[in-house]
Amino acid sequence: MERKVIVYAVVASSLWGISFPITKLGLEEISPILFAFLRYLLTSFLFLIMALSYKNFFEVDYKYLAIFGLVSVTLPVVLQNVGLKYTSAYISGFIQSTGPIYTLILAYIFLNERITKHKLIGLALAIAGTYFIVSPKGGGNFIGNLLVLFSAISYSIGGIMAKNLLIKGYNPLQIIAFASFFGTIFLAPLIFIENIEFSKSSIPFILYLAIFPTFIAYILWYSAMEKMEVSKLSFFVYLIPILSLISSHIILKEEMKLMTILAGFVVLIGIAIAQKA
Template sequence: MSKRVFYFIIVLSAVLMWSFSFPLIKIVLDNGVPPITLAAIRAIVFIPILLFLLIKHGKKNIPTSKKDWLIYLSIGLFTIILPGILQNTGMIYTSASISSIIQTSGPIFTIIFAIILLNESADKKKIIGTIIALVGSISIVVSLDENFNLFDSSVYGNFLILLSGISYAISSIITKKGLERKNPLQILGFSSLLGFIVLSLLSLFENPFNVIINLSIETWLAIVLLTIFPSFIALLFWYEAMINEDISRLVLFIYLMPIFAVIFSYILIGEIISIQTILFATLIIIGVAIAQKNTG
């Protein structure tokens, strides 16, 4: 098996796991688990990673420079803390399918931030593609496919999902830089430890203990699946691929996420999306494809 095929398989596997996470998150939230508490629980899986690193390599893996801690904190903020809060809270008010479609616009914001922060060139294709994708994203966020009402709760939820996508876009740039200095397990372990600490403290305001002890076996199963696969294995696969492939190539796989997520959401929770939503989603995918053509 060639390296290119290997990375194709692990990236596709990561996208499948992330797609599956949308209906699972919706199931857990609908069963009364507070959004920040869910985000904190999903970060627990990374604590054993830290123990493994410390046992295997000792103090060599403990960050000693302020720059390393800043990298871990930044990745933890934009990959664990903000997306966990924004996405989980947003999905209380909107559907799993819509959430996955809005997240597809993330690569557009990656391009925007790469232009701003990394001084990448802004050619005609990037500008045209960005405009098209943003039109599709905004149309879905403000619910133009339904009864238009800016003050509807679904618009609030959609906006939070969009912000989580922007956060992931920022994290992809920071993580790409971080992987030049550290390996994926180190980044996952320490950034998630910091994320877990912050999320655990914030979750205390949700008074989660009574909810947690009364959860059904099915809800706990969904939480365990979310914690192991989308939170840990998918990220590890993605980071491994990021070391060897350009971001612009990898994010092409994100186009597949809403397709899989819509299918999984229909199978697991019976969600159906409108024709208008499909058209707006197509706009997003076309825009991202144009913006990324011949990049990287």
């Protein structure tokens, strides 16, 4: 496996891990769905600028991509933002790291990807590591945690759909550009079901989240997906709780324990074993 592909996956996962405490801070200044809408509206504009230099960029299956945008952007980002408003940033990161469980099963069912011994061992270690990170306190808000869990499942389904698009010959930029575009369209009417709140102080958070963990991270992630099995790539999601934990401690002053650090290394070992498959 090319080192460049691994770097792409690591950087993308790191940006997503750091995004949890930043999103948590942003939610103090703006309502959850409006936050998501403005973030992806800006991201869609950035992708549109890039798209102008690509030939045949708009020759796509619009119906499939609309569904993909709903599953990979609208649903998960709404569930995550609303859930994050009620639970802690680092717990949200841990819950999102369960994504590979669903991806492994879905990739086996729909993409005929083999579940090898290394994948199973790596998955078991990664789950154990995540369990030990969460277990000392557990906690968080149950409804908030449940919403984030559904968000993780939705992201996993989106990952399978994205892999299917890559197999059909779509390039990563097409996939994420149209996902952002359609996801933004579906987000627009949802704004009005919440009590809209907006402060100018939210603008830096919107800009950061639109550019780094969305625009840049997704380009890197889907570029890596072109060269790596979905189920194997999904193990890099286990980097998210580690970065979420560290950044939440630094930015939000959330408590960090020695057990979580040790468990984080167990997660990394699980990723390394899965990579040998």
